[in-house]
Amino acid sequence: MPIRDSNPPQSTPFGPPPPAAATSAIADRAITSAAAGSAVVELRQYTLVPRARDAFVALFEQLLEPQEETGMRVLGQFRDLDRPDAFVWLRGFPDMTRRREVLEAFYGGPVWAAHRERLNAMLIDSDDVLLLEPAKPGPSLADLAAPRPPVSTPDQPAGWLLVEVSPVAPSDTEQYLRRYRQAITPLVAAAGGRLLPALRTLHAVNTFPRLPVRGGVHMAVTLARFPDQHATAALASQPAYKAALADAMGLVAGPMQRLRLIPTPRSALR
Numbered sequence: 001m002p003i004r005d006s007n008p009p010q011s012t013p014f015g016p017p018p019p020a021a022a023t024s025a026i027a028d029r030a031i032t033s034a035a036a037g038s039a040v041v042e043l044r045q046y047t048l049v050p051r052a053r054d055a056f057v058a059l060f061e062q063l064l065e066p067q068e069e070t071g072m073r074v075l076g077q078f079r080d081l082d083r084p085d086a087f088v089w090l091r092g093f094p095d096m097t098r099r100r101e102v103l104e105a106f107y108g109g110p111v112w113a114a115h116r117e118r119l120n121a122m123l124i125d126s127d128d129v130l131l132l133e134p135a136k137p138g139p140s141l142a143d144l145a146a147p148r149p150p151v152s153t154p155d156q157p158a159g160w161l162l163v164e165v166s167p168v169a170p171s172d173t174e175q176y177l178r179r180y181r182q183a184i185t186p187l188v189a190a191a192g193g194r195l196l197p198a199l200r201t202l203h204a205v206n207t208f209p210r211l212p213v214r215g216g217v218h219m220a221v222t223l224a225r226f227p228d229q230h231a232t233a234a235l236a237s238q239p240a241y242k243a244a245l246a247d248a249m250g251l252v253a254g255p256m257q258r259l260r261l262i263p264t265p266r267s268a269l270r
Contacts, residue, residue: 038141043129076145079262081260131206164221164223184245196223
């Protein structure tokens with residue numbers, strides 16, 4: 001992947017390691033995933049080497065606990081149904097200061113040093129990253145995440161996630177999400193699904209600049225969880241769904257991205 005560093009070390013799918021290992025003070029402040037908040041959320045979309053996704057998922061899922069021991073929360077990781085070489089994941093942080101600290105701790109630590117070359121060999125691009133925050137107070141994605149399945153969990157679909165990423169003006173975000181919820185909630189429920197808490201772009205200085213995020217955009221991100229693929233297909237085929245989207249789309253400033261995601265075996269969001 002492209003590395004934005006004057007003297008780049010080995011490239012990484014999560015961002016290159018910092019110049020020095022994390023201090024013991026940061027390690028002492030590590031918190032468990034159960035206690036980590038998610039006031040800051042990254043939506044990360046990776047493009048992988050063709051036919052490498054299964055191997056990438058298998059190795060990535062071995063590194064979930066080491067990441068969370070530093071204080072981040074890996075909310076969910078997914079295969080993209082429509083892009084066979086795409087891997088999508090969400091991770092959360094209590095705030096931007098802790099984000100910098102925990103990323104320095106993980107990417108400066110021995111676990112990442114031991115595995116980064118294997119992961120990098122399967123990666124083409126990792127720069128499609130949105131820095132987000134909850135769109136309104138209330139339950140967060142972290143609150144809705146289930147206990148993570150063990151390493152031995154069989155690789156079989158456990159629910160589906162529909163994510164829609166819509167460019168809107170900051171001043172229109174609240175109105176857009178209100179229209180979306182009012183129109184889409186009953187249709188999602190009729191298809192057996194449930195809307196999850198929405199997100200919006202967090203306009204903040206990137207506290208870990210070695211890991212790029214997309215700037216100059218403002219996105220409203222909606223998420224819905226379904227029991228299976230048939231439920232998402234049933235929703236998408238409904239004329240009422242298309243009409244509801246058309247109404248909300250009056251506030252959208254560009255093309256919407258729709259992601260149909262399948263949780264990996266150890267995804268907390270499933």
